[in-house]
Amino acid sequence: MIENINWYPGHMKKTRELIQANLKMVDLVIEVIDARIPVSSRNPIINDLVGGKQRVIILNKMDLADSRENDRWTKQFKEEGHFVVPMNCMNGNGVSSLLSLLTKYQDARNQELSRKRTLRMMIVGVPNVGKSSLINRLLGRKSAKTGDRPGVTRGKQWLTLSNGMQLLDTPGILWPKFEDPEVGLNLAFCGSIRDETMDLSSLALELIGVLQENYPEELMERYKLIELGEMPLDTMEAIASKRGFILSGKRIDYERTARTVLDEFRSGIIGKITLEQCEEA
Structure with a gap:
């Protein structure tokens, strides 16, 4: 991606x-x-x-x-x-x-x-x-x-x-190649890369995985989840169910769920979150 x-x-x-x-x-x-x-x-x-x-x-x-x-x-x-x-x-x-x-x-x-x-x-x-x-x-x-x-x-x-x-x-400037793929993901999570160039469902799934590991309480509180899924996809589907993002045939609306999670992270609605912790000497 x-x-x-x-x-x-x-x-x-x-x-x-x-x-x-x-x-x-x-x-x-x-x-x-x-x-x-x-x-x-x-x-x-x-x-x-x-x-x-x-x-x-x-x-x-x-x-x-x-x-x-x-x-x-x-x-x-x-x-x-x-x-x-x-x-x-x-x-x-x-x-x-x-x-x-x-x-x-x-x-x-x-x-x-x-x-x-x-x-x-x-x-x-x-x-x-x-x-x-x-x-x-x-x-x-x-x-x-x-x-x-x-x-x-x-x-x-x-x-x-x-x-x-x-x-x-000066205009914003990115760089030719990210040596660490997490850098690209972090920039995408925060909106420094155009959403049009991304698979938003995959991006939101990656973000849910990061939040599930580092800010589980904020994630559960925001989406009224009793527990998080074993895998990020399970959590994403639980969020969709809670929000009623269901298509005909009881199919999960992954795109709408993805946009909601990304928008609410970027606007701080999920919580005050820092994705990169400082390793103090």
Whole structure:
């Protein structure tokens, strides 16, 4: 299912070239990641391109993730030398903290250089992690196009924030090949890969398997299940029965069940879930 997807369309190649061409012009890189998948949503190509440039990691969608894991990942990324701001770009929670951090960084840099210059930044991340929502919050108005579908942002956009700082927006970029198939699955679970390219029934079955192992109580509570099935397929069919997703001839409506489970996971209705736990030292 996952390995057959074309991960590297032409516009993503152009994004890589855009980052390379403009990196010297910026003082700081803002990397937006999904708090539910802090490893899978960090593109290793971006890591290679940005190199030693100072990074601000936005742990976005923190409201959808396990709060304990948010704390652990924040600590981990700070220990790696990055600035970290947990955030919910949809409601603006965390934006004031980011603006304060950027102002302090700009003042410290100007003092070090003994001259006054406006901070220039680049924002990067994989599709559908919330870059456009963050930009709109920073601007205080609708500017960047947003949507719940990956790949909405296209082209090169220099934007001026209300405090005078400049921000270069870049389209979401995936990478040519996932060495670990779980990375592809995690991105698909969270909507960073177009659903149209997936077999949603198979994808939802994989997700149910992950939730059944790591968040069984949330799964049982949401779908009013007395117990989980021996296999993910058994659980999926139990969910369908509870919801009445039955076709003529008493056949299970797997597609409707799949869409429901995926939508309710992505919107946080099943619970606050982090698919990648932080292994603290």
